[in-house]
Amino acid sequence: MVRRRLLATLAGVATTVLVAAGGAHASADTAEAEPTGPLAAEMAAALDHQPGGVQLSDNAMAWDDGDVIVVWPDPGADAAPFGLGDGVRSDVVEALGITGLAQPFEPVADDLQARGSASTCQSGYYCYYTSSNFDGTRYQFSSTCSAYASSWGFDNTASSWVNRNSGRNYHAYDYLGGARLWTMTPGASDSYVGASADNRMSYWTCSSA
Numbered sequence: 001m002v003r004r005r006l007l008a009t010l011a012g013v014a015t016t017v018l019v020a021a022g023g024a025h026a027s028a029d030t031a032e033a034e035p036t037g038p039l040a041a042e043m044a045a046a047l048d049h050q051p052g053g054v055q056l057s058d059n060a061m062a063w064d065d066g067d068v069i070v071v072w073p074d075p076g077a078d079a080a081p082f083g084l085g086d087g088v089r090s091d092v093v094e095a096l097g098i099t100g101l102a103q104p105f106e107p108v109a110d111d112l113q114a115r116g117s118a119s120t121c122q123s124g125y126y127c128y129y130t131s132s133n134f135d136g137t138r139y140q141f142s143s144t145c146s147a148y149a150s151s152w153g154f155d156n157t158a159s160s161w162v163n164r165n166s167g168r169n170y171h172a173y174d175y176l177g178g179a180r181l182w183t184m185t186p187g188a189s190d191s192y193v194g195a196s197a198d199n200r201m202s203y204w205t206c207s208s209a
Contacts, residue, residue: 035061037087039072046070049153054092057102059085066098070152071138078131079116080138118189121162126170126184129160132192146205158201162189169209172201185209
């Protein structure tokens with residue numbers, strides 16, 4: 001429902017702009033415009049894996065009304081930024097009701113740094129990172145119980161993780177029916193899954209905590 005409202009809102013905005021420019025045609029498809037910004041190529045590739053995403057910022061895209069969010073590092077950076085990064089599209093974020101994710105991070109004394117730390121995985125989500133020490137691209141999920149990593153473009157590339165979903169354990173597997181690589185209990189994190197499990201996760205599922 002939220003996504004339908006978002007598409008209708010953005011399509012309405014696009015229609016107003018286009019009519020003012022000379023009466024060009026517009027439709028709901030206008031809301032799913034091509035990604036823009038320095039990471040447009042990465043975002044376009046993500047849409048090839050999982051259509052239907054909306055751009056939240058120069059660093060982030062969302063699917064399923066914000067239940068799934070992918071945050072990429074800035075070009076040349078090692079770690080994805082806290083929150084949604086730069087150039088937040090406020091209208092989209094507000095329509096999805098995830099404005100809290102866009103707030104700037106202000107670390108307190110002795111707190112973890114905003115980049116390359118478990119603190120980048122925000123409350124209510126569990127996160128996979130494509131590099132150790134919580135570096136690389138961050139894939140964060142809230143209500144998703146099980147999925148194939150290939151569906152989101154990070155098959156066999158998970159190296160660290162955080163679980164800040166208080167109600168579930170998440171179990172990572174080499175493949176569906178294969179060996180369990182690790183279990184993510186609520187409140188736990190792992191800066192490196194170990195040489196035997198690194199870059200092997202293809203599937204995960206969940207169980208009640």
